Amino acid sequence: MLDIPLLSLMIFIPIIGSIPVYLLGRLRERLAELASLVITIVVFALSLCMYGSLYVSKEGASFRFVEGPYSWLGGFGVDYYLGVDGLSASLILISSLLSVLVVLGSWDLITEKKPIYYFLILLFEGSIIGVFCSLNLILFYVFWEIVLIPMFFFIGVWGGPRRKYAAMKFLIFTFVGSVIMLLGFILIYLFTTPNTFNIPELIGKIPFWVQLLASAAAFIGFGVKLPVVPFHTWLPDAHVEAPAPISVFLAGLLLKMGGYGFIRVNLGLLAEASKQYAWIFIAFGILTMFYGALVAMVQRDLKRMIALTSINHMGFVLLGSFAGISALTAQGAVYGISGAVFQMFNHAAAIGILFMLSGYIHEQAGTRNIDELKGLRVGMPKTALVLILGSLAGMGVPMYSSFLSEWMVILGAISVNRWYALTVLIPLLTVAYFLWMIKRTVLSPLPEHIHYHDMHNRAMIGLLLYLVPLFLLLIFPSLLLGIVDPLSLSLYQAAGGG
Amino acid sequence: MSADIVIVDYAVIFTVGSLFVASLSLSKRATIRQSLAFYASLVVLAASLAITLLNLSIYLLFEPKPSYTNLFHVDPLSYFFALTVQIVSLLVILSSKNYMWSDRNLAVYFSLLLFSTLGMVLLSFAADLLMIVVAWELMGIPTYVLTGLRKDNPFSNEAAIKYFLLGAFSSGILLYAISLTYGLTGTTNLIAVLQALQTSAIHLDPLTLLTLALFIAGFGLKMSVVPFHMWIPDAYEGAPTTISAFLSAGTKKAGFVVAIRVFVVALPFLSVNWTTAFAILALATMTLGNVAALTQRSVPRMLAYSSIAQAGYILIGFAVATEPAKTLALIGVLFHVFNHAIMQSSAFLAVAAVDRTTGRVSLDSFASLWRRMPITSFALAVSLLALAGIPPLNGFWSKLVLFAAAIQGEMAWLALAGVLNSALSLGYYAWVIKRMYIDEPTGSMEQGKISEPPVISAVLLVATAIIIVVGIYPSLIYDLAKAAVLALG
Numbered sequence: 008m009l010d011i012p013l014l015s016l017m018i019f020i021p022i023i024g025s026i027p028v029y030l031l032g033r034l035r036e037r038l039a040e041l042a043s044l045v046i047t048i049v050v051f052a053l054s055l056c057m058y059g060s061l062y063v064s065k066e067g068a069s070f071r072f073v074e075g076p077y078s079w080l081g082g083f084g085v086d087y088y089l090g091v092d093g094l095s096a097s098l099i100l101i102s103s104l105l106s107v108l109v110v111l112g113s114w115d116l117i118t119e120k121k122p123i124y125y126f127l128i129l130l131f132e133g134s135i136i137g138v139f140c141s142l143n144l145i146l147f148y149v150f151w152e153i154v155l156i157p158m159f160f161f162i163g164v165w166g167g168p169r170r171k172y173a174a175m176k177f178l179i180f181t182f183v184g185s186v187i188m189l190l191g192f193i194l195i196y197l198f199t200t201p202n203t204f205n206i207p208e209l210i211g212k213i214p215f216w217v218q219l220l221a222s223a224a225a226f227i228g229f230g231v232k233l234p235v236v237p238f239h240t241w242l243p244d245a246h247v248e249a250p251a252p253i254s255v256f257l258a259g260l261l262l263k264m265g266g267y268g269f270i271r272v273n274l275g276l277l278a279e280a281s282k283q284y285a286w287i288f289i290a291f292g293i294l295t296m297f298y299g300a301l302v303a304m305v306q307r308d309l310k311r312m313i314a315l316t317s318i319n320h321m322g323f324v325l326l327g328s329f330a331g332i333s334a335l336t337a338q339g340a341v342y343g344i345s346g347a348v349f350q351m352f353n354h355a356a357a358i359g360i361l362f363m364l365s366g367y368i369h370e371q372a373g374t375r376n377i378d379e380l381k382g383l384r385v386g387m388p389k390t391a392l393v394l395i396l397g398s399l400a401g402m403g404v405p406m407y408s409s410f411l412s413e414w415m416v417i418l419g420a421i422s423v424n425r426w427y428a429l430t431v432l433i434p435l436l437t438v439a440y441f442l443w444m445i446k447r448t449v450l451s452p453l454p455e456h457i458h459y460h461d462m463h464n465r466a467m468i469g470l471l472l473y474l475v476p477l478f479l480l481l482i483f484p485s486l487l488l489g490i491v492d493p494l495s496l497s498l499y500q501a502a503g504g505g
Numbered sequence: 506m507s508a509d510i511v512i513v514d515y516a517v518i519f520t521v522g523s524l525f526v527a528s529l530s531l532s533k534r535a536t537i538r539q540s541l542a543f544y545a546s547l548v549v550l551a552a553s554l555a556i557t558l559l560n561l562s563i564y565l566l567f568e569p570k571p572s573y574t575n576l577f578h579v580d581p582l583s584y585f586f587a588l589t590v591q592i593v594s595l596l597v598i599l600s601s602k603n604y605m606w607s608d609r610n611l612a613v614y615f616s617l618l619l620f621s622t623l624g625m626v627l628l629s630f631a632a633d634l635l636m637i638v639v640a641w642e643l644m645g646i647p648t649y650v651l652t653g654l655r656k657d658n659p660f661s662n663e664a665a666i667k668y669f670l671l672g673a674f675s676s677g678i679l680l681y682a683i684s685l686t687y688g689l690t691g692t693t694n695l696i697a698v699l700q701a702l703q704t705s706a707i708h709l710d711p712l713t714l715l716t717l718a719l720f721i722a723g724f725g726l727k728m729s730v731v732p733f734h735m736w737i738p739d740a741y742e743g744a745p746t747t748i749s750a751f752l753s754a755g756t757k758k759a760g761f762v763v764a765i766r767v768f769v770v771a772l773p774f775l776s777v778n779w780t781t782a783f784a785i786l787a788l789a790t791m792t793l794g795n796v797a798a799l800t801q802r803s804v805p806r807m808l809a810y811s812s813i814a815q816a817g818y819i820l821i822g823f824a825v826a827t828e829p830a831k832t833l834a835l836i837g838v839l840f841h842v843f844n845h846a847i848m849q850s851s852a853f854l855a856v857a858a859v860d861r862t863t864g865r866v867s868l869d870s871f872a873s874l875w876r877r878m879p880i881t882s883f884a885l886a887v888s889l890l891a892l893a894g895i896p897p898l899n900g901f902w903s904k905l906v907l908f909a910a911a912i913q914g915e916m917a918w919l920a921l922a923g924v925l926n927s928a929l930s931l932g933y934y935a936w937v938i939k940r941m942y943i944d945e946p947t948g949s950m951e952q953g954k955i956s957e958p959p960v961i962s963a964v965l966l967v968a969t970a971i972i973i974v975v976g977i978y979p980s981l982i983y984d985l986a987k988a989a990v991l992a993l994g
Contacts, residue, residue: 149896186924
């Protein structure tokens, strides 16, 4: 085991580094941009080391790089306790990667109040990494809430015309969800022996009635973030109003907090309740998928359509994880749970390129309205190319790893109940609305009076970087599944299956 | 050190100090009336704070037994509250340098603040019901005058009258409750009351219930418990804003310490009654406070209702202050009292800074404030987030302890109501932050940067630092509160 506190470094380099970045930015704005790029690249490098070490050791199921538990609020079970397993490691990797790409993308798209913007970006990065590697429920909650503050300001300050409404709605929705989730955590703490908030010590010890109540509380907390359909209404507003780079954070990382919570807490800690009542979660998952796909189809605003795509894709995460935990065979469980993690990873990359693209298109064409965007193939060929490539990632066709993850989730679901095979319709619907969008925007003739300008080569390369992991993982899915599969298997076995 | 000496120290320092400061107002020279009065009050307060810290560290290092006399308890609980109220007084007096400087009666203002602080300190130590009444009045009467200090402002006058009348009622009610207690037990010393209740067969007769109800009503007026809260918004809005901070963060807290002494220490045998009563009061107080705060257009008024709501959270601790959750609940009460004192003074003093420089405190006038007053806006934003209970700020931890105590004390519904109320409260806290940081300024307002009052800014930065430091390192206060609760036995 390494002596360097790698995880703490990944959390606190951005959080503490944000202050000098802000001060540099007050001096010259360009410096803030460069300094935050350097910091995010350093964190990305650290996360690659962490991921690589985990991958080589093939120990995705147990916690590594453990720090602590160091007493924080002694006598109340609150410890500073960090560690990563396959689930955390993959989400941390994508978080640090997206942070680099978002900083790059923001150079073009964010023009005002830069110092404070990059300050908040780094604060966000540090705290979201904290969410993904906390092994103490209260520490987890602390980071979970810190994430809200930068996001509130991102939407409220740099957002579109209805930004104030969207920011307040986002804040209230997610805060209500999280305080209810906190009650669930307190319940777990008080009625489990030993009294602790530490996740590894809680596994398998929580009484069933506490699991039931805590599951309900956690469902609201994580469900708002994921989002699950009755709690989703903040998402389209927040996405549409947020600036494009922030939408990438929102969809790419913030939603993953919900998925992570479901797998870490519901599947890991509340396994028996999750197994017994998996059908409720699965039903919500399927509802979310269909809702997202159908509503996305009728959108006029390109960005709103993409936002609803992510509701659709996040439904897969819910379906996959709970189908996995209640699967009849270990194989089905691995398909379901690993598929859900894989889907989160892929979705983060795919949605990243799509949202960034919507930002560029808005900047270049002055509109995001699908009906008004015409003839992109002729008008802005580079953008059109990236849009097609990105849409393919969103559709989940076998050119990218998103195909694999959706396929795994569906397989996992079928292994629970054959009727779940109906979810195959979802990728079909997704393909349909993406193709329809491409037909209307890219393949339509260019009206004579319109003159677009196209994106720079640097921007195009920046966007294509999002597709690298998707491509890589299609060919070598074991790069991710190698450390996620053992975790899925151990979750399944801990829940009493196989 | 015997209890009497400790108390005599405070009494002498404060009495001599305040009389001296008051006599300065006779001087014809403005510098003496202002600067000397200010620095003299600071010296008095610094001396008493030093004594408190010294005694507290002696106590904690050598761990003596709590000492009693007939009138006073000296235990960590008393020090905890004495420390809290003195910190609040210090913050308020410092901020007055910028806020009240031009007032003609500045020396009297400081002198009254010191007297009221003495009252609160005595209240923290008081162990006899009669002593409680004396200290209660010493704390209360100066604040009636302070609330009405702006003689030419009708709002200030109205606030003072309303506050005075209700305050007088509360004293009367309290005295009545005490005379009933004396009638029931034959003593006014709290320990003796406890012993008398243990041995005698007095339990649930109507007279006991009446006594309890009168105690709750008497203390409730200061603690801003619904339905005794009506004076709060008017008083906080009409009083000079520094005094609002003093009332909300200081004198209100003194209500809680006597409530702990009376209900938890002296009357535990009547637990069945008062816990339910407190649970209902807690629910009503926080809900009404938050709902009313949502609709306010003036920031001091909004903070007043928020202060009522916060009292509701503290009452959760009282509602479950019986076994099995007693320790946790009382720790939560003390912890939240401390945190609330800091957060609320920070918020009110930030508003005082805005009031001082722009002369306007309506919610609309806060639009885009961060451009003009960055330090004030930052401090206000942090204190509001802390009040809402966003981690890692101090308010989060004490609410966490309170809600955990509620669940442990089998009042999970109260914890649920508490978190929903927290969520509701974020609605108006975040609204102010939105005004300050996100909204564009409305047309007619000045856009230039305002030079922020230096002393208030410094005070705000210190308060913000305390909020953040306690948030990151909560054990600091938690352990102290725990020691205080464990020493209660």
